[in-house]
Structure formats: structure tokens, C-alpha cells
Amino acid sequence: MSNSETVGLPVLEPEGAAVPCCPPLTAGELSVRDAERMAAMFKALSDPVRLRLFSKVASHPGGEACVCDIQDVGVSQPTVSHHLKKLREAGLLTSERRGTWVYYRVAPSVVAAMSAMLDLPATT
Amino acid sequence: MSNSETVGLPVLEPEGAAVPCCPPLTAGELSVRDAERMAAMFKALSDPVRLRLFSKVASHPGGEACVCDIQDVGVSQPTVSHHLKKLREAGLLTSERRGTWVYYRVAPSVVAAMSAMLDLPATT
DNA sequence: GCTCTGTATCGACGTTTGTCGATATCCCTC
DNA sequence: GAGGGATATCGACAAACGTCGATACAGAGC
Numbered sequence: 001m002s003n004s005e006t007v008g009l010p011v012l013e014p015e016g017a018a019v020p021c022c023p024p025l026t027a028g029e030l031s032v033r034d035a036e037r038m039a040a041m042f043k044a045l046s047d048p049v050r051l052r053l054f055s056k057v058a059s060h061p062g063g064e065a066c067v068c069d070i071q072d073v074g075v076s077q078p079t080v081s082h083h084l085k086k087l088r089e090a091g092l093l094t095s096e097r098r099g100t101w102v103y104y105r106v107a108p109s110v111v112a113a114m115s116a117m118l119d120l121p122a123t124t
Numbered sequence: 125m126s127n128s129e130t131v132g133l134p135v136l137e138p139e140g141a142a143v144p145c146c147p148p149l150t151a152g153e154l155s156v157r158d159a160e161r162m163a164a165m166f167k168a169l170s171d172p173v174r175l176r177l178f179s180k181v182a183s184h185p186g187g188e189a190c191v192c193d194i195q196d197v198g199v200s201q202p203t204v205s206h207h208l209k210k211l212r213e214a215g216l217l218t219s220e221r222r223g224t225w226v227y228y229r230v231a232p233s234v235v236a237a238m239s240a241m242l243d244l245p246a247t248t
Numbered sequence: 249g250c251t252c253t254g255t256a257t258c259g260a261c262g263t264t265t266g267t268c269g270a271t272a273t274c275c276c277t278c
Numbered sequence: 279g280a281g282g283g284a285t286a287t288c289g290a291c292a293a294a295c296g297t298c299g300a301t302a303c304a305g306a307g308c
Contacts, residue, residue, distance in 0.1 A: 028179070
């Protein structure tokens with residue numbers, strides 16, 4: 001394979017593309033397609049290790065973190081890499097290699113997208 | 125078993141107790157415990173069928189819905205029941221039997237708890 | 249009482265997930 | 279270009295998950 005399986009979306013967006021989701025959760029019955037998209041986002045955050053990795057990136061000074069800064073979450077290095085890949089594929093993180101290191105940051109508009117799901121006026 | 129496995133919390137709360145979560149996702153590194161709690165909530169919403177069931181309940185007039193009103197999501201009746209149980213155990217829905225029917229509603233403060241995770245001023 | 253309808257539980261199944269060790273790839277430095 | 283550190287991929291395995299049909303339980307009405 002290669003890259004390109006962002007939430008199973010059509011192969012339009014490279015990888016860490018802005019999250020395309022979704023109507024508010026409480027606004028009405030979700031369509032099957034929207035439910036699948038939202039479920040994919042939630043699934044990406046449904047693992048404790050991924051949640052900690054995400055929060056480490058999100059709270060890191062400068063808005064980005066090297067893998068080496070965040071990989072102390074109690075699992076092996078391949079597992080950390082695996083989880084970061086899942087977060088990337090879900091469109092929640094983006095990655096960029098700079099020299100020896102790879103830096104991750106929260107994908108733009110992710111929090112806004114999630115708050116929209118929860119039917120809150122995005123206060124940003 | 126019986127009931128009582130709300131997110132794996134101590135057996136304090138009956139079942140649909142208010143969600144005890146959690147610090148904002150972007151505020152700092154999550155503790156292991158908080159990550160587990162949040163992950164359990166997200167996991168409950170990480171299935172398309174559960175998401176549709178949840179949104180059907182959330183958007184139903186009167187704030188509650190009979191199982192019979194929402195069970196048309198393309199899976200068998202036992203599966204619907206199974207998913208509703210998961211949502212109950214996660215503290216996202218509460219249920220009440222009235223005569224022949226069982227009514228589900230969104231657990232109080234769930235949306236507020238989730239918005240708190242996303243670090244948004246809960247505008248409710 | 250019996251029967252019918254609505255909901256929950258049980259047991260089984262195939263699939264997906266999280267994890268690891270081994271190994272490959274990238275790129276810097278010497 | 280050889281060596282070495284940082285990430286990613288591969289292959290395997292156990293555990294968890296979503297689904298189903300069969301069945302049990304609960305309440306309403308006869």
C-alpha cells in the first residue's frame with residue numbers, strides 16, 4: 001500500500017487533510033455516511049494510548065512535538081508509531097519530517113469540527 | 125454478571141450516572157486514568173450504529189425515545205439492544221421502562237462533559 | 249391462567265484491534 | 279560510503295468487538 005486511507009474517504013486529500021465532518025450530533029438523525037465518518041474520528045480517539053499521544057501533541061509548546069518527545073507512554077516504539085499512523089489516517093494529526101526527526105501537530109480545524117458535532121457554537 | 129460496569133469506574137454509580145470526565149484534551153498531558161475514562165466515552169461513540177442510535181435519541185422530540193422508535197438502523201433487534209447497553213454502560217444514555225416499552229434519553233451533562241474535553245467554554 | 253408483543257440475554261462466529269520483536273528505511277555525521 | 283540513531287513497516291498472536299439466531303424475561307390484554 002502507501003498512504004491515502006484517510007477515514008476511507010475518496011482519495012482526494014493527501015492525508016492529514018482537514019476533517020470533513022459533520023452535522024451536529026443532536027440536531028437530527030445521522031445519515032449512514034455521516035455516522036461512519038464521525039465514528040471513524042471517535043474511534044481514533046477511543047484508545048487510551050492514542051488519547052495520551054494526541055494530548056501530548058496538542059499541549060506541546062509550539063503546537064508540535066517530535067515523536068521522541070512524546071513516545072514515553074508505556075508501549076513499544078513500533079506501537080507508538082502504529083498509533084500515530086492511526087491518528088494521521090483519521091485526519092487528527094499531521095506529520096512532517098525535518099532531518100532525523102518527525103514532528104506531529106494537531107490538524108487544523110479538528111477541534112472546531114468536533115465541537116460542531118457536539119452542537120456547540122465554535123467559539124474560536 | 126449484572127449491571128454496574130460504567131466505564132470500569134468504581135461501583136459507586138448505578139449505571140447512567142453523570143459522566144465524571146475529564147480535563148480538556150488540549151490543556152496538558154492526560155493522566156493514564158483520565159485517558160482511560162475519555163477513551164471509554166469515545167469508544168462508545170466509535171461505532172456507526174451506536175452513533176445513529178445516540179443521535180436518534182438525542183434528536184427525538186421530548187428528549188426521549190422508545191426502542192421501537194429508533195431500532196430501524198439496519199441490524200437485528202438483539203444487536204440494537206446490545207449497542208444500547210453499551211451506550212448505557214458508558215453513561216451516555218439512561219433507560220427507563222414504562223409498561224411494555226423502554227425509553228432512552230441522553231444522560232444529563234453528557235454533552236457538557238464532552239465539550240469540556242474539547243476545551244470549549246460550555247455555552248449551555 | 250394463556251398469549252402476544254417488546255426488550256434483554258446467551259452462545260457462537262468471523263473480523264478487527266492492540267501489542268510485540270524483527271527488520272527495513274531515512275538521513276545525519278564522520 | 280560506513281556507522282548510527284530515529285521512525286516506519288511487517289508478521290504474528292491473543293483479546294476484544296459486532297453480529298446473528300435462539301431463547302428468556304417483562305408487562306398488557308384477553
